[in-house]
Structure formats: C-alpha cells, structure tokens
Amino acid sequence: MPxxxxxxxxLALSTRMAGLHSSAIRDLLTLTSRPEVVSLAGGLPATxxxxxxxxxxxxxxxxxxxxxxxxxxxxxWAPLRETVAAWxxxxxxxxxxxxxxxxxxxxQQALSLLAQVLLDPGEAVxxxxxxxxxxxxxxxxxxxxxxxxxxxENGMDTAALERVLASGLRPKLVHTVSNFHNPRxxxxxAPRRAHLAHLADRYGFWIIEDDPYGELxxxxxxxxPVAAHSDRxxxxxxxxxxxxxxxxxxxxHGDRRVCEAVELLKQGADLCGSSLTQQIAAELLGDRPWLSxxxxxxxxxxxxxxxxxxxxLEGAFGDRIAQASVHGGMFCWIEFTDGxxxxxxLEAAVGRGVAFVPGSAFALGSGHAHGARLCFATNSAQxxxxxxxxxxxxxxxxx
Amino acid sequence: MPxxxxxxxxLALSTRMAGLHSSAIRDLLTLTSRPEVVSLAGGLPATxxxxxxxxxxxxxxxxxxxxxxxxxxxxxWAPLRETVAAWxxxxxxxxxxxxxxxxxxxxQQALSLLAQVLLDPGEAVxxxxxxxxxxxxxxxxxxxxxxxxxxxENGMDTAALERVLASGLRPKLVHTVSNFHNPRxxxxxAPRRAHLAHLADRYGFWIIEDDPYGELxxxxxxxxPVAAHSDRxxxxxxxxxxxxxxxxxxxxHGDRRVCEAVELLKQGADLCGSSLTQQIAAELLGDRPWLSxxxxxxxxxxxxxxxxxxxxLEGAFGDRIAQASVHGGMFCWIEFTDGxxxxxxLEAAVGRGVAFVPGSAFALGSGHAHGARLCFATNSAQxxxxxxxxxxxxxxxxx
Numbered sequence: 001m002p003x004x005x006x007x008x009x010x011l012a013l014s015t016r017m018a019g020l021h022s023s024a025i026r027d028l029l030t031l032t033s034r035p036e037v038v039s040l041a042g043g044l045p046a047t048x049x050x051x052x053x054x055x056x057x058x059x060x061x062x063x064x065x066x067x068x069x070x071x072x073x074x075x076x077w078a079p080l081r082e083t084v085a086a087w088x089x090x091x092x093x094x095x096x097x098x099x100x101x102x103x104x105x106x107x108q109q110a111l112s113l114l115a116q117v118l119l120d121p122g123e124a125v126x127x128x129x130x131x132x133x134x135x136x137x138x139x140x141x142x143x144x145x146x147x148x149x150x151x152x153e154n155g156m157d158t159a160a161l162e163r164v165l166a167s168g169l170r171p172k173l174v175h176t177v178s179n180f181h182n183p184r185x186x187x188x189x190a191p192r193r194a195h196l197a198h199l200a201d202r203y204g205f206w207i208i209e210d211d212p213y214g215e216l217x218x219x220x221x222x223x224x225p226v227a228a229h230s231d232r233x234x235x236x237x238x239x240x241x242x243x244x245x246x247x248x249x250x251x252x253h254g255d256r257r258v259c260e261a262v263e264l265l266k267q268g269a270d271l272c273g274s275s276l277t278q279q280i281a282a283e284l285l286g287d288r289p290w291l292s293x294x295x296x297x298x299x300x301x302x303x304x305x306x307x308x309x310x311x312x313l314e315g316a317f318g319d320r321i322a323q324a325s326v327h328g329g330m331f332c333w334i335e336f337t338d339g340x341x342x343x344x345x346l347e348a349a350v351g352r353g354v355a356f357v358p359g360s361a362f363a364l365g366s367g368h369a370h371g372a373r374l375c376f377a378t379n380s381a382q383x384x385x386x387x388x389x390x391x392x393x394x395x396x397x398x399x
Numbered sequence: 400m401p402x403x404x405x406x407x408x409x410l411a412l413s414t415r416m417a418g419l420h421s422s423a424i425r426d427l428l429t430l431t432s433r434p435e436v437v438s439l440a441g442g443l444p445a446t447x448x449x450x451x452x453x454x455x456x457x458x459x460x461x462x463x464x465x466x467x468x469x470x471x472x473x474x475x476w477a478p479l480r481e482t483v484a485a486w487x488x489x490x491x492x493x494x495x496x497x498x499x500x501x502x503x504x505x506x507q508q509a510l511s512l513l514a515q516v517l518l519d520p521g522e523a524v525x526x527x528x529x530x531x532x533x534x535x536x537x538x539x540x541x542x543x544x545x546x547x548x549x550x551x552e553n554g555m556d557t558a559a560l561e562r563v564l565a566s567g568l569r570p571k572l573v574h575t576v577s578n579f580h581n582p583r584x585x586x587x588x589a590p591r592r593a594h595l596a597h598l599a600d601r602y603g604f605w606i607i608e609d610d611p612y613g614e615l616x617x618x619x620x621x622x623x624p625v626a627a628h629s630d631r632x633x634x635x636x637x638x639x640x641x642x643x644x645x646x647x648x649x650x651x652h653g654d655r656r657v658c659e660a661v662e663l664l665k666q667g668a669d670l671c672g673s674s675l676t677q678q679i680a681a682e683l684l685g686d687r688p689w690l691s692x693x694x695x696x697x698x699x700x701x702x703x704x705x706x707x708x709x710x711x712l713e714g715a716f717g718d719r720i721a722q723a724s725v726h727g728g729m730f731c732w733i734e735f736t737d738g739x740x741x742x743x744x745l746e747a748a749v750g751r752g753v754a755f756v757p758g759s760a761f762a763l764g765s766g767h768a769h770g771a772r773l774c775f776a777t778n779s780a781q782x783x784x785x786x787x788x789x790x791x792x793x794x795x796x797x798x
Contacts (some may be wrong), residue, residue: 008573010569010602010604011603011605013516013517013607013656013657013660014515014516014517014518014519015519016515016516017516017660017663017664018664020664020667021663023431044469044470045469047468047635048465048467049467050465050468050469052462052465052467052468055462055468055629055675056458056459056462059455059459059462059675060458060459063451063452063454063455063458066446066447066449066451068451068645069446069449069643069644069645070443070444070446070449070452070643070644070645071443071639071644071645072645100695104669105504105669106669106670107671108667108668108669108670109668109669112667112668112669116410116413117415117416118412118413120413120414120415120461125625134667134670135668137667138667141664141667141718158784170409172409180530191530196797204409204410204411205409205410205763206410213451234412243793244468244469244671244675245469245470245674246468246469246470246674247506247673247675248669248671248672248673257412258412261412261416264416264419264420265416265419265540267533267536268419268511268533268536268537268540269507269508269511269532269668270503270504270505270507270508270509270511270647271505271507272647273647274645274646274647274673274676275644275645275675276454276643276646276676277673278515301549306526346721347743356663384664
C-alpha cells in the first residue's frame with residue numbers, strides 16, 4: 001500500500017490512514033467487471049427498476065424553481081425532511097419532528113458523520129459478524145475498538161450481546177442492519193428487537209439501526225423497527241434502493257441533539273446536499289400512490305429473482321451448501337458444507353464468467369471462509385440460472 | 400450549546416464536538432433571511448447567472464444513459480475527471496493525469512477529506528487571518544493547531560510565514576484562497592506564489608490552494624496557480640460558482656498518493672458522488688464554446704455589480720472606510736477607520752433592512768472587529784445602492 005511511503009515524514013499521511021486499506025477482494029472485483037462476467041457481487045439495485053423517466057420529469061419540474069440550483073440548507077430541503085419525518089412516523093408508530101431528521105449524501109454519509117459525532121478513538125463499537133463493510137470501514141476510520149457479535153437466521157444474537165455486556169464491555173454504540181441483512185439476508189426477529197432496545201436502555205449505548213432494504217419485503221413487511229422500542233436508536237435509511245443511488249439521498253432520524261451535532265459536522269463535511277436531487281426525491285417519495293405501485297413492482301421482480309437463484313443453487317449444489325430462506329432485500333448468503341474456501345472459488349469462478357463476494361470480505365477477522373454473498377437483484381432468472389451453472393462448473397473444477 | 404449535555408456519560412458526544420459550535424453570527428444571519436432584508440452576507444452565486452435551462456437539458460440527456468441513475472465510481476465519473484484534468488492542465492501548464500483528480504461533493508468535501516487524510520490531532524496548520532470559515536471549521540474538527548498568518552492587498556504575507564517557519568514552526572499544511580480571497584477579496588501576487596511554493600519545498604509542508612473563484616476575474620486573469628511552482632500543492636476547485644452549487648461538484652487535483660488516500664476515505668464518507676449531477680457537470684464544463692460565453696457573461700455582470708457597490712460605499716462613507724479595489728470574485732472587504740464595531744453595526748443594519756458579515760466571523764481570535772465582508776454578486780446595482788443607503792443610515796444611527 002502506498003499510503004505511508006511518502007519521502008520525508010513531514011509529508012506523511014495521518015495515522016488514521018495506516019489502519020485503512022482497499023480490500024484485495026474489492027480490487028479483484030473491480031478488475032473483473034468485464035461484460036462477459038455475470039456479477040452476483042454487486043450491491044446495486046436493478047437498473048431497469050430505477051424510474052429514470054419519472055426522475056427526468058421531476059428534474060425538469062424542479063429546475064423551474066430557482067432554489068433547485070442553489071446551495072441548500074445543511075440538514076436538507078425542508079419539504080424532503082417533512083416527507084421523511086412522515087415516512088419514519090409510519091414505521092415507528094410515533095410522531096417524528098422535522099428537526100429529528102437530517103438528509104445526508106446517501107445513508108453512508110449519515111454513518112460516517114455519526115461515527116465522528118459519537119466516537120472517540122479507542123471506544124468500543126459492537127458490529128455484526130459478518131457485517132456491512134461500509135460500516136466496518138467507517139468505525140475503523142474512527143479508530144474504534146470493533147467487537148463482533150454473530151448472527152443467525154433471526155439476525156444479531158442479542159443473547160450473545162448480553163453476555164458480552166454482562167462481562168463488562170461498555171460499547172458506545174451497536175450497529176445493526178435489522179432488515180434483510182447485508183450480507184446475511186436475515187431479519188432481526190421481533191423479540192430480539194425489543195431485547196436489543198432493552199439492552200441499550202439498561203447499559204446506556206446508542207443503536208444505529210441501518211435500514212436501506214426494509215421496503216424490499218417479499219411476503220410480509222419486517223417487524224416494527226428497533227427504534228419503536230427505544231429513543232436511543234438512530235435510524236438510517238435511503239432512497240438509493242427504492243428510487244436511485246444517483247440521487248445520493250439518505251437520511252438519519254433520531255435524537256434531536258444528535259441531529260444538531262450531525263448538522264454541525266456536515267457544514268464542514270460538504271456544506272449541504274444537492275437541492276436538485278433532494279427536490280426530485282421529495283417529489284417521488286411524496287407521491288404515495290405512485291410510490292406504492294413502484295415498490296410493489298420492485299418486490300415482485302426481486303422476489304421472483306430470489307426464487308430463481310435459490311432454486312438454481314439447490315439444484316446445482318444440494319446439501320453441499322447451506323442456504324437460508326430469503327424474505328426480502330437483495331442478497332442471499334450461502335455456506336459451503338464441503339470445506340470449499342470461497343476466496344479460492346472466486347478466482348476459479350471469475351475464470352468461468354461469474355463473480356460473487358466471498359464471506360471473508362465481511363469478516364472482522366479471518367472468519368466466514370466458506371460463506372458467500374450472492375446478489376439476486378440485478379439479473380434475470382435466466383441469467384441467474386446461467387450464473388449458477390458457471391459457479392457449479394468452477395466448484396467442480398476445484399474439487 | 401447542547402452538545403455536551405447528554406444525561407449519562409455513555410451517551411455523550413465525541414470530544415471532537417466540544418470544539419465545534421455554530422457561530423452566533425451564523426445564527427443571527429439565519430434569523431434575518433427575511434425577504435425585506437437585502438443580504439450582502441451570502442456567499443451564493445447569483446441565481447439568475449445559473450444556467451438552469453442548460454442544466455435541465457443536460458439532465459434529460461444524461462438520464463437516457465442508465466449509468467446516470469446508478470452508483471458511480473468513488474473518485475468520480477471518468478469523463479468528468481478527464482475534463483477536470485484538462486482544465487487543471489491549462490491552468491498549471493503541465494500534464495495532469497486522470498488519477499491525479501478526485502471529484503468531491505463540492506470542494507468543501509475535498510477540504511474535509513484532506514484534513515482527515517493529512518492531519519493528526521495537534522499538528523499545526525497555517526491559515527489565513529481573516530480566513531475562509533469553512534476551512535477553519537474543518538481544521539478545528541481535525542483538532543489541528545491553527546496558526547494565523549495575516550493578509551494584505553497582495554494576499555497572504557509569505558514573509559511573515561517565513562519568519563514563523565524560521566522560528567521553528569513546522570506546519571503539516573498551509574491553506575490559502577489564492578484568488579479573490581474569501582473574505583478579503585485580494586489576489587495572492589505572483590512573486591508570493593513562487594515564494595510560498597519555495598517555502599513548502601524547503602520546510603516540507605503541503606499547500607492546499609483553495610480556488611473556487613479563479614475564473615471570476617474582471618480585467619485580467621489571476622497569476623498562474625501556486626501549483627505551477629511545486630508538486631506539494633493540492634488544488635481545490637468547484638463547479639459551484641461557475642455552474643451551480645446544486646450540482647455539488649468540486650474536485651481536488653494533486654499528488655496521486657494523496658488522491659488514493661482521499662478516495663479510500665471517500666468510500667467510507669459517502670461511497671460516491673451523484674452520477675447524474677457529475678454527468679451534467681461533465682457536459683457543461685466540456686462544452687468550451689458555451690462555457691467561454693457563459694463565463695464572460697458572469698464576469699461582466701459581477702464586475703458591474705462590484706463597481707456599483709464600491710462606488711456607493713465611497714459616496715456614502717468616504718474616508719470613514721478603507722476598501723481595497725476588487726479584481727474578481729464575489730466579495731469586497733471594508734474596514735471602518737472611525738472605530739465602528741461591525742458586529743454592533745450588523746444588529747442596527749438588520750433593523751434597517753440590510754445584512755453583511757462582520758469581520759470577526761472570519762477571525763481566529765478576537766480580531767477584525769472593524770472589518771466587514773460584503774457580497775456584490777447577488778444583487779443588482781440598484782439594490783446595492785439601496786443596501787448601502789440603509790447601511791449608512793444604520794451607521795449614522797450608531798454614531
């Protein structure tokens with residue numbers, strides 16, 4: 001890595017950079033974004049599900065308003081904050097004020113600003129293992145002490161968390177992707193949501209409930225958010241998976257004092273978001289009849305693709321993999337039961353024209369060597385079938 | 400301030416937040432954004448100079464391309480990086496590679512990421528006094544030791560900087576707004592640019608050459624950038640003042656290793672910028688015949704407004720103020736020679752329907768009590784005349 005190799009110490013980068021590095025897997029996946037490779041590795045929504053025409057109309061309309069081209073307010077375009085407050089209110093079942101919402105540059109920025117607002121170097125942060133890599137990176141950049149807690153088919157193992165707390169750990173915050181977990185695909189169960197909130201109140205830590213996928217349920221909606229159970233929860237969500245990533249509209253919702261601190265830090269981070277894309281998001285998120293139909297379409301398409309992928313995997317691998325059922329989101333997680341190292345499999349798979357993300361990419365340490373995250377959202381059933389056939393061929397070639 | 404008042408220390412904000420607070424002046428100016436107040440306080444470009452129609456056409460065109468709605472590459476939309484590299488090359492007079500450019504969420508994000516990439520807490524940063532408040536805030540958030548150097552009509556006093564260096568200070572970086580300074584309006588002279596670059600090479604520090612206003616020259620272009628004299632310079636610029644703030648397109652250009660580190664930190668900060676607004680910026684910045692005419696129009700309009708403001712000030716205040724001549728940008732700086740405290744004047748002025756930013760808002764300590772920054776960009780000559788009449792009335796009322 002080049003980041004500590006400056007000639008002359010006076011030009012060296014900050015110590016924070018020494019703990020950060022681009023992952024070898026990310027680099028490999030970047031190199032393999034060739035058109036002939038079917039990628040199950042991405043975390044993108046399906047491009048054909050993005051309402052480009054509707055966005056174009058909203059952009060034209062927004063640009064009639066001179067405010068759409070100027071600097072905006074740091075915590076976000078006021079009508080968008082109101083729309084988000086109403087949206088969050090419906091989910092947590094109590095009133096949400098506009099000043100409890102900050103619009104951010106994707107929910108990733110909310111995560112990054114929260115880490116800076118809440119964490120001093122060395123403080124403990126509980127993360128899920130396997131966990132969302134964007135969160136792990138942010139907490140590492142904040143020089144936090146990362147404490148892993150495992151997941152099972154019901155999401156984060158809150159009993160394991162309680163044992164760690166009982167043994168003396170006092171984390172500053174706990175991060176969870178409660179709905180359709182990235183990378184595990186699972187949903188935190190309703191009893192565990194209540195349990196996690198109870199632990200936050202008892203032991204005095206913040207919860208970041210990171211929820212970009214909650215609307216992408218297939219059969220029934222996910223349980224009420226963790227935030228319904230405690231005011232120590234800061235909820236993050238985003239328009240990226242339901243409208244378009246290019247709007248770069250995410251948000252956080254929670255304690256007003258945390259929102260004020262995030263706003264203050266955001267002034268320095270980027271002054272404000274885009275008035276243009278925030279006006280577009282406000283129009284589309286505020287048009288409930290249209291949005292409802294749009295979400296139904298995404299749910300139908302993604303659930304069909306999930307079924308296709310799971311069926312193909314079952315047919316090709318049988319009991320050589322364990323796979324959980326999938327109830328929403330964009331990802332399924334498999335674990336090889338035959339000892340296959342998925343980082344080794346990836347190289348063979350890319351050679352045969354299919355890519356995925358090995359489990360080790362989501363591990364805090366050296367775990368999850370037999371796991372893999374497969375995204376079903378961006379390919380047709382036919383392509384997913386072909387992808388699994390290639391994966392099976394790569395797997396046979398290894399054996 | 401509410402940021403250290405959480406019940407229970409485990410919920411307290413990070414120590415970084417203790418050093419940050421919203422300024423009283425910012426709060427006052429927010430409260431006085433009533434339509435009947437003529438604001439000379441803003442830092443916005445003139446809304447009527449923003450090519451909304453052209454942006455709308457570019458948006459419609461960009462949205463034909465499915466890539467415009469998806470996640471983009473972290474360092475920016477490749478054609479925009481190429482356009483910026485060509486733009487920077489023309490200015491510094493040597494070849495600029497695409498991987499020496501990172502597109503950021505406004506140049507403020509470049510500043511914020513650079514502070515995190517380059518600075519450890521306690522390291523010294525030289526800033527201009529009075530200085531750009533967005534830079535002061537970023538360096539404070541990085542817990543740097545801020546060392547002020549004064550400006551005169553030729554920009555940063557590099558002889559004073561040299562004395563500080565000779566006495567033993569070893570800053571990690573020096574921040575300068577080289578062209579049409581915010582708030583002072585002045586231009587760093589050509590000899591001082593060479594001198595500053597020489598000092599960076601001799602004493603081993605980074606220079607951040609923050610240049611959002613460089614294209615807004617009235618008579619003749621500013622001297623070649625500091626970056627033309629040394630490769631220890633990281634140049635920042637932006638589409639906000641020449642196209643539209645709402646695109647949130649800024650950039651940094653400099654050492655490839657710094658760019659790589661910024662890219663790595665940007666992954667965690669917000670994943671990527673907006674593919675949509677970056678495609679719009681690429682089209683408009685790349686259309687040189689159109690851009691050239693557009694910039695000529697802005698220059699003509701702003702220089703006319705600057706003349707109107709300076710003339711009105713001269714007529715109303717005579718030698719009770721000192722004012723430098725203005726050769727570009729958006730701001731003029733005045734200093735009262737009669738002992739007027741501009742923070743006191745602001746309150747009286749707002750009561751009479753005119754606002755400006757008192758000099759103390761840009762000071763590191765308690766300085767610049769008699770200074771004021773007036774923005775001429777956003778009001779017509781007629782309105783500027785009225786604003787100065789109101790300001791003069793407020794000044795008389797104080798006396």
